[in-house]
Ligand code: HEC
């Protein structure tokens with residue numbers, strides 16, 4: 328008798344907790360059946376800031392102060408070099424890619440660019456006009 332009660336209690340508990348877990352799982356597209364169309368996510372516009380953004384600390388990778396939707400970075404193509412490379416930046420009035428990104432910082436050229444830094448977005452990102460998801464007190 329005692330055994331049955333315990334088993335029943337355990338079953339009730341398991342059922343209850345799995346239902347609770349099910350209620351907590353929420354997908355990013357909302358509680359919608361697979362064949363229903365979700366509301367498209369809000370797309371924020373990338374901001375342009377003349378003069379660039381102030382760095383929050385000395386060695387911060389500077390934020391990108393312009394649009395990047397037309398830029399392309401793939402295995403063998405990087406359109407950022409069109410304006411930021413050692414031999415193009417002057418004509419484009421853009422800051423040159425930091426000397427720290429070259430194997431020979433005193434003679435920077437496309438040939439001695441450090442390939443580990445090829446995917447600029449690893450460190451440099453643009454900004455959008457958006458409400459922060461959480462409060463940020465960095466630097467305060
Ligand atoms: C058409 C030319 C052009 C292209 C292409 C371009 N940029 Fe720029 N970029 C600029 C100019 C001009 C500035 C300076 C803007 C200003 O300060 O007003 C700038 C500024 C920046 C800065 C800020 C530097 C600092 O010290 O504040 C970063 C970072 C940057 N660009 C990264 C990129 C990356 C990464 C790409 C490729 C995805 C890219 N840019 C493509 C022209 C370009």
Ligand code: HEC
Nearest residue numbers: 386387388407411422423424425427444445446447449450
């Ligand atoms: C691993 C991180 C990393 C990657 C990848 C990277 N950068 Fe940077 N970048 C930095 C940091 C950190 C700084 C600031 C400190 C410095 O100059 O080294 C910087 C500085 C810069 C600056 C400012 C130079 C100045 O004089 O103000 C430009 C422009 C820039 N990077 C462009 C690029 C471009 C274009 C790419 C891709 C081809 C790229 N970076 C890839 C980390 C990175």
